[in-house]
Amino acid sequence: MKAIHFGAGNIGRGFIGLLLSQSGFEVTFVARNEKKVQLLQQQRRYSVMMANEARDTELVRNINAVNSRNVEKIANEIADADLVTTAVGLGALEHIAESIAAGIELKLRRDNRKPLHIIACENAIDGSTQLKRRVLKHIPEELRKVMEESVAFPCTAVDRIVPAQADDNPLRVTVEPYFEWVIDCSSMLEGFPEIEGVKYVDDLEPYIERKLFTVNTGHCVAAYYGYLEGYETIQEVMGDAKLRRRVINAMKETGELLRAKYHWDKDKHRRYIERMARRFSNPGLRDDVLRVGRSPLRKLSLNDRLVRPAMQAHRLGLGTEHLVEAIAAAMMFDHREDPEAVQLQKALLARGADEVVTQYMGIPQKHALHQTITSQYYKMKHQYRPAIASRF
Ligand SMILES: NC(=O)C1=CN([C@@H]2O[C@H](COP(=O)(O)OP(=O)(O)OC[C@H]3O[C@@H](n4cnc5c(N)ncnc54)[C@H](O)[C@@H]3O)[C@@H](O)[C@H]2O)C=CC1
Numbered sequence: 001m002k003a004i005h006f007g008a009g010n011i012g013r014g015f016i017g018l019l020l021s022q023s024g025f026e027v028t029f030v031a032r033n034e035k036k037v038q039l040l041q042q043q044r045r046y047s048v049m050m051a052n053e054a055r056d057t058e059l060v061r062n063i064n065a066v067n068s069r070n071v072e073k074i075a076n077e078i079a080d081a082d083l084v085t086t087a088v089g090l091g092a093l094e095h096i097a098e099s100i101a102a103g104i105e106l107k108l109r110r111d112n113r114k115p116l117h118i119i120a121c122e123n124a125i126d127g128s129t130q131l132k133r134r135v136l137k138h139i140p141e142e143l144r145k146v147m148e149e150s151v152a153f154p155c156t157a158v159d160r161i162v163p164a165q166a167d168d169n170p171l172r173v174t175v176e177p178y179f180e181w182v183i184d185c186s187s188m189l190e191g192f193p194e195i196e197g198v199k200y201v202d203d204l205e206p207y208i209e210r211k212l213f214t215v216n217t218g219h220c221v222a223a224y225y226g227y228l229e230g231y232e233t234i235q236e237v238m239g240d241a242k243l244r245r246r247v248i249n250a251m252k253e254t255g256e257l258l259r260a261k262y263h264w265d266k267d268k269h270r271r272y273i274e275r276m277a278r279r280f281s282n283p284g285l286r287d288d289v290l291r292v293g294r295s296p297l298r299k300l301s302l303n304d305r306l307v308r309p310a311m312q313a314h315r316l317g318l319g320t321e322h323l324v325e326a327i328a329a330a331m332m333f334d335h336r337e338d339p340e341a342v343q344l345q346k347a348l349l350a351r352g353a354d355e356v357v358t359q360y361m362g363i364p365q366k367h368a369l370h371q372t373i374t375s376q377y378y379k380m381k382h383q384y385r386p387a388i389a390s391r392f
């Protein structure tokens with residue numbers, strides 16, 4: 001069984017590569033960094049350490065690597081693969097689409113009808129569908145129909161916290177022990193070799209929304225308030241009782257929405273929220289506020305972890321107070337080295353919150369949340385202005 005994985009970063013090595021290798025796949029990483037490519041090619045293995053007391057360590061074997069610029073080699077690898085996975089960041093999907101399309105085209109021209117599954121393991125709703133849309137642009141018209149018979153793009157929800165690594169060994173990666181990987185099997189082709197540890201479901205929406213609106217919402221709320229209060233790590237933020245309460249309140253708010261939509265048991269979901277909060281606090285990890293808050297424009301977009309639950313909750317007449325405050329806090333994220341934070345701050349400066357809420361969050365001006373978010377932002381800006389002004 002052969003898998004090609006795009007992105008030899010934290011989640012690529014610490015989660016996807018690990019589970020695929022444990023399931024018997026030969027994994028070839030497609031990576032941008034030539035040094036990393038060479039190391040992976042030389043060592044053909046790396047280790048994944050658990051952030052638990054025992055520091056349990058797993059060895060990932062049977063791996064190889066190819067440089068992302070070598071489109072011909074990538075296409076050859078994909079042409080006879082069973083699986084392609086990605087963890088490159090949502091914004092980078094467009095950069096890998098052409099290589100994936102080249103592989104699919106080669107496979108079809110060789111008349112290889114073995115099923116190929118392509119799964120975008122990014123933090124997003126419908127990540128694989130978004131990738132498919134980009135890949136299709138590079139597939140010749142005459143192959144598109146036949147492609148559907150042997151190539152599928154099932155969507156997924158991937159959950160494991162893998163912070164930025166500070167390790168002398170550039171391949172080793174430390175991860176939390178917890179993980180959840182759910183794949184939508186309703187769009188899968190027959191004969192797919194199963195990945196150990198993956199849950200296959202017919203309806204992904206409850207799983208992806210539970211993950212995105214709890215883990216990712218809660219985590220970014222911790223990051224944005226933590227940033228405003230001058231904390232460096234999520235662990236520090238969770239140690240501040242006032243901020244921890246804000247994080248939990250946001251997750252409770254999305255929890256009310258999720259329970260209304262999916263009729264979940266109240267106690268069970270409360271325990272899930274508590275478990276997520278414990279994960280954020282894991283003392284065995286150091287997770288930077290800047291990593292978890294990265295790319296604020298993506299995180300503030302209509303279908304992501306803040307605005308989507310707020311819009312849905314509002315539609316159902318449920319509370320949105322904590323989400324609105326978190327959205328305003330996200331708008332204050334002005335880290336100079338984050339290109340999206342810079343773009344956001346420039347837009348706020350040039351055009352004001354009104355337009356930013358419409359343009360980047362996709363909330364129409366006449367929507368009630370538009371007004372609430374805008375006023376909350378100006379209120380918060382007033383409150384935190386001295387700290388922010390010294391940063392940006
Ligand atoms: N780190 C985490 O805990 C989790 C991350 N994710 C998602 O996984 C994705 C990756 O996140 P991380 O691993 O944290 O980021 P990362 O920055 O550690 O890894 C991304 C990797 O993709 C590579 N990359 C970017 N463009 C590429 C291209 N064109 N070709 C080949 N490689 C390319 C980068 O060089 C980097 O090594 C994101 O979408 C994130 O939302 C999902 C769940 C957990």
Ligand SMILES: O=P(O)(O)OC[C@H]1O[C@](O)(CO)[C@@H](O)[C@@H]1O
Nearest residue numbers: 123160161162215216219220292
């Ligand atoms: O990877 P993103 O979408 O920028 O957001 C960071 C998020 O990814 C995770 O690492 C895992 O889902 C969370 O820790 C965090 O909420």
